[in-house]
Amino acid sequence: MALSIIDIIEKKKFNKELTKQEIQFWIDGYSKGKIPDYQSSALLMAIRLNGMTKNETFNLTDAMMHSGEIIDLSKIKGVTADKHSTGGVGDKTSLSLCPMVAALGLKVAKMSGRGLGFTGGTLDKLESIPGFSINLTSDAFIRQVNSIGMSIIGQSESIDIADKKLYALRDVTGTVDSIPLIASSIMSKKLASGADCILLDVKYGSGAFMSTKESAEELAKIMVEIGTYFGKNVQAEITSMNQPLGLAIGNILEVIEAIETLKGKGPKDFTELCLSSGATMLLQGNIFKNREAARTALKECIASGEAFNVFKKFVEAQGGDVSYIDNPKKFPTALYKHEIHCLKSGYITSINTMALGIESMHLGAGREKKEDIIDPTAGIILNKKLGDKVEKGSLLLTLYTEKEIDKTATQSINNYFEISDKPIHVGSPVEELITYSKEKKEFTILSE
Numbered sequence: 001m002a003l004s005i006i007d008i009i010e011k012k013k014f015n016k017e018l019t020k021q022e023i024q025f026w027i028d029g030y031s032k033g034k035i036p037d038y039q040s041s042a043l044l045m046a047i048r049l050n051g052m053t054k055n056e057t058f059n060l061t062d063a064m065m066h067s068g069e070i071i072d073l074s075k076i077k078g079v080t081a082d083k084h085s086t087g088g089v090g091d092k093t094s095l096s097l098c099p100m101v102a103a104l105g106l107k108v109a110k111m112s113g114r115g116l117g118f119t120g121g122t123l124d125k126l127e128s129i130p131g132f133s134i135n136l137t138s139d140a141f142i143r144q145v146n147s148i149g150m151s152i153i154g155q156s157e158s159i160d161i162a163d164k165k166l167y168a169l170r171d172v173t174g175t176v177d178s179i180p181l182i183a184s185s186i187m188s189k190k191l192a193s194g195a196d197c198i199l200l201d202v203k204y205g206s207g208a209f210m211s212t213k214e215s216a217e218e219l220a221k222i223m224v225e226i227g228t229y230f231g232k233n234v235q236a237e238i239t240s241m242n243q244p245l246g247l248a249i250g251n252i253l254e255v256i257e258a259i260e261t262l263k264g265k266g267p268k269d270f271t272e273l274c275l276s277s278g279a280t281m282l283l284q285g286n287i288f289k290n291r292e293a294a295r296t297a298l299k300e301c302i303a304s305g306e307a308f309n310v311f312k313k314f315v316e317a318q319g320g321d322v323s324y325i326d327n328p329k330k331f332p333t334a335l336y337k338h339e340i341h342c343l344k345s346g347y348i349t350s351i352n353t354m355a356l357g358i359e360s361m362h363l364g365a366g367r368e369k370k371e372d373i374i375d376p377t378a379g380i381i382l383n384k385k386l387g388d389k390v391e392k393g394s395l396l397l398t399l400y401t402e403k404e405i406d407k408t409a410t411q412s413i414n415n416y417f418e419i420s421d422k423p424i425h426v427g428s429p430v431e432e433l434i435t436y437s438k439e440k441k442e443f444t445i446l447s448e
């Protein structure tokens with residue numbers, strides 16, 4: 001019997017499991033414009049309300065992945081690696097981590113996205129380096145990864161056609177916050193991008209998509225299982241976004257912090273995330289057999305300048321002006337610099353990270369709508385982090401912007417920080433590492 005989209009919507013409305021053929025029919029029809037937005041919206045909402053079984057989520061990922069081109073990285077010599085973060089505030093990890101692991105022999109072939117709302121995007125950060133191009137032909141991309149060990153480019157228009165249409169539709173139909181839809185959206189893109197090993201950084205907390213650690217774990221597990229099922233080495237770390245990562249939020253400010261980190265002078269939490277994620281990626285790629293040895297090698301490639309050198313070669317290969325990398329003082333600075341001081345003494349016990357991400361976006365560092373133009377100089381530099389002791393009147397953070405700053409900013413920004421009498425313990429940003437064994441059909445969770 002011929003399939004019908006109305007029957008498929010009806011079936012999901014009553015929470016019955018869709019078959020592989022039905023899911024394939026929907027995704028194929030929607031990608032080719034044969035099924036309209038209004039029917040896909042109804043089906044998305046039925047999925048959002050009723051969830052999906054594991055089989056349905058796997059089949060959806062499969063259908064989405066095959067809705068466009070699958071990138072062939074077989075001409076790259078060595079183990080290819082990719083990483084993906086679910087997005088956060090001050091997340092410049094790819095800029096430092098990729099050169100670190102490339103310096104030790106992994107081949108990083110990465111496609112990244114732009115920032116939207118309170119989260120930043122790797123492409124916007126890279127484009128704040130004068131001359132840097134995120135557009136390479138697939139031949140040039142492969143040549144560059146072979147010659148210098150890494151490349152980061154924009155997502156090709158031809159991969160995962162279904163996700164581009166579905167994500168835009170989910171955004172305007174209240175159907176973004178669905179674990180099976182998020183998992184299939186992320187994994188279909190990552191699988192179509194072709195790398196052998198994928199490290200997922202699933203963030204939770206006040207500045208992340210997933211507000212609780214439990215929901216982050218649920219998303220991480222299904223994504224790791226999907227990736228393993230499709231024959232890739234996929235692992236996920238659960239990391240805290242209960243404070244911005246590092247001290248810098250905003251494009252040029254974050255590029256400068258990533259450079260400092262590659263020179264061994266980065267903030268403690270961000271450096272720890274790069275070392276921990278780097279060690280995991282090197283183990284995934286079988287470059288090292290032991291985590292401690294991998295961490296030591298990563299520290300050595302920072303100390304020797306090798307990781308920084310890879311970053312310079314990467315910037316140069318993609319047209320960026322390396323004189324800015326050698327001398328970050330050359331980067332333009334914002335017109336206004338406004339210091340915010342603490343209104344109270346004590347210990348910082350909580351930070352509304354999303355509010356800081358939104359503040360940074362309003363300063364010009366991010367986009368409210370896709371079409372908005374970013375000011376690369378805008379953003380925030382934190383002077384204090386979670387757990388720090390502060391004195392009334394001491395510097396809390398500095399705002400950078402081309403816009404006039406509202407006189408009430410000191411009070412409103414202080415409201416994003418909870419300051420108490422008692423100190424708190426702040427652990428490593430990487431809290432768990434999740435792997436899945438296909439043979440044993442079980443997860444292993446390593447806790448920090």
Ligand code: URA
Pocket residue numbers: 086167176181182183185186
């Ligand atoms: N990022 C994605 O790529 N897809 C989602 O659905 C959510 C976050």
